[in-house]
Amino acid sequence: MEYFHVRFFRKITPSLVGLNHPKLNIMTVQTLPFSNLIEIDRRSATPVFRQIANGLMNLIRSGKLRPGYQLPASREMAGMMKLNRTTIVAAYEELRIQGWTEVVGKKGMFVSKQLPVINPKTFKAAALDGSVSSEKPDFYRQVSFTRPPFQELKPYQLIINDGYPDQRIAPLNSIFNRYKALLSRAYLHGMLMTGNSAGSLALRTELAAFLSKTRALSIGSENVLVTHGAQLAIFTAASMVLKPGSRVIVGDLNYVLADKLFEQLGATLIKVKVDQHGMDVDEVERICNDSRPDLLYIIPHHHHPTTVTLSAERRMKLLDLIRRYKLPVIEDDYDYDFHYENSPILPLASADHQGYVLYIGSISKTLAPTIRLGYLIGSEDFIWQASKLKQLVEIRGDVLFEESVAQLFSTGEMQRHIRRSVKLYRQRRDQFCDLLAASIGDMAHFTVPQGGMAVWTTFDMEYSIPELSKRLAVKGIYMNDGSLYRYNNDVNGIRLGFASLTDEEVLKFTKALKEVK
Structure with missing residues (x-):
């Protein structure tokens, strides 16, 4: 609904004629200087009759037009506003339809006593006597974060x-131009409604080819699930594996949002030391000997937050543990492509892991944090099941956007x-x-x-x-x-x-x- 700007002037005492006033027992018509109170902009795209209606609504909200009072007759109002009477009739009808006014017999148009104004309600709990209670409702699960005091955000240089x-160097214009071009193609409209919850086929195909070439992953499009960011990929993978009471091995210093996510799913964290060579795999073996945990979460490249890389020796031993204990693993490889001194070691997922390693990567970390795209790699059956879980939260992603990013890979622009x-x-x-x-x-x-x-x-x-x-x-x-x-x-x-x-x-x-x- 549009609201017209209203100028505020001193209150004018109304003349008293007409309707039975509940207190004065006389008829009351408000004859305010409407031509001064309601401003008409003839260059506006809003029709004049609606500008009049919006102006009158604002006068009612401000209390200048009071419930139960009569509006001037349409002919009189037209003269005051120097407008065609038809315009005033249309404005009055708009007010009546929206419930701001009502017609009483043959007497005229009156401001409704039951105004269609929505009064905001508090989300605070109400006590039995109707006052605000100090008790908090506890029907929802708490997220394991410490709530900081409110701080007003300020701009920083x-x-x-x-x-x-x-993101200033990212090829974002190529994505946006491709998006606009695809938007105009009628044959894609059906894809918008029926797109696969696993993601755009074009992007999944390009990702499979790219990851096979750069990370030696032997995969096809059926092994790829596209998500809105790597965080959603972690959530999806963990939700497929964990249940309340599960045990998860993580680094003693670790990506905090992953830790919080596992705890929110009801899991218990088992923390293992991370040193300059990565996670202590010997400690992982001791844990598995006692009782195999339900999941291992590891960041082998550029560990978060310490940036260390898992050594080749530890990588080989960990792969042996995965196969021996059938240990499910989430391998978070969020910025594999950005290695400066020598070639990075291959991911755990590139070796023989018998399907127990779920590989996660990020396109956001390649392009820009505002580009929310990540991916989850797993067996064909796992990815199908994961796509159905994802569908419960997000029916499908932005197909055109995913197709646009796919073009970056297909043209080689992403690689460059x-x-x-x-x-x-x-x-x-x-x-x-x-x-x-x-x-x-x-x-x-x-x-x-x-x-x-x-x-x-x-x-x-x-x-x-x-x-x-x-x-x-x-x-x-x-x-x-x-x-x-x-x-x-x-x-x-x-x-x-x-x-x-x-x-x-x-x-x-x-x-x-x-x-x-």
């Missing part, structure tokens, strides 16, 4: 993120973008680490990452990351306070993303960090 790509990005991000990593060491080398420690988009930086215990974050905020720079990674008293670290920062932005950040330390 510079944001240091967790490790995201630079990855090669350019790897070269650029390596340069940015080197500059970032050099300047970071120069600015805070006396108070923090880090290892130059072999890949990925962030540097895991641990500060000496006497330095407070939350305090540094506050001081940087005063300078217009956002850096998170490290609370996501503060699992125990031994951790005083933070991920500092470098891939999305230009040389000038890196210099600005490291200079400011040096000033506030």
Whole structure:
């Protein structure tokens, strides 16, 4: 519904004629200076009669036109507004249809005593006497997060993120242009209504070919499930495996949203040490010897948050454990393509794992965080079942968008973008680490990452990351306070993303960090 802007003037005392007023017992017609109170814009696309109706609605809302009072006759109102009487009749009819006014016999049009105004209701629980209760309803499950105090968001000149790509260099225009072109093709309209919940066939086919070539995965389109981001892929895979009471092996330092997700599904976390060579596989073996867990979640490349890579020796032993104990595994390989020193080791999913490894990747990490696309790789039957589970939450994805991204792969533009990005991000990593060491080398420690988009930086215990974050905020720079990674008293670290920062932005950040330390 459109509302017309109303000017507010001093209240005019109405003349009294007509209708029986409940208190005065006389007839009351409000003859306000309507031509001054209701502004008409003849250049507007809104018809004049509707502008009149909207203006009168606003006068009723503001109390200037009161319930039970009579409006001027249509001929009189037309004279006051210098409009055709037909326009006023149409406006009055619009008010009547919407319930703002009512016709009383042959007396005329009156403001309704039961106005169609929706009064907002509180979501707070009501006590028996109708007052707001201090008790909270507890019919829903709680998510295992600590609720922070409300903070009003403020604009920042510079944001240091967790490790995201630079969307300024991504081929987003190619996606949008392809999307517009596909939108005009009539034969695709049926696909919009009947698309497979596993995702666009074109994108699944291109992903299968790309992953087979770059990661040695022996898969076809039937092994690929496309999701809105890798997080949804983790959720889908975990939901297929876990139930309340399940046990999941995770790193002692781990991707926190995965941990929270497993706990929300009712699982218990078994934490295993992660060192400079990745997860301690010997400890995984000891756990399996005692009682095989229901799932292992591992990030073998550029572990989150520490950025370390699972060594080749540990990888081989872990594959043996997977086969021996029939251990289901979620392998989160969110930024495999971004390796700078040498060729990355192949994923666990590329080896003989007898179908127990579920492989997850992200297109968002390749293009831009706003491009919410990820994928889950598994056996044909698992993916079919997972697509039916996904369908319960999301009937189908954006088919045209997925088709548009598929074209990036089919034309080779995605592959060229990855090669350019790897070269650029390596340069940015080197500059970032050099300047970071120069600015805070006396108070923090880090290892130059072999890949990925962030540097895991641990500060000496006497330095407070939350305090540094506050001081940087005063300078217009956002850096998170490290609370996501503060699992125990031994951790005083933070991920500092470098891939999305230009040389000038890196210099600005490291200079400011040096000033506030």
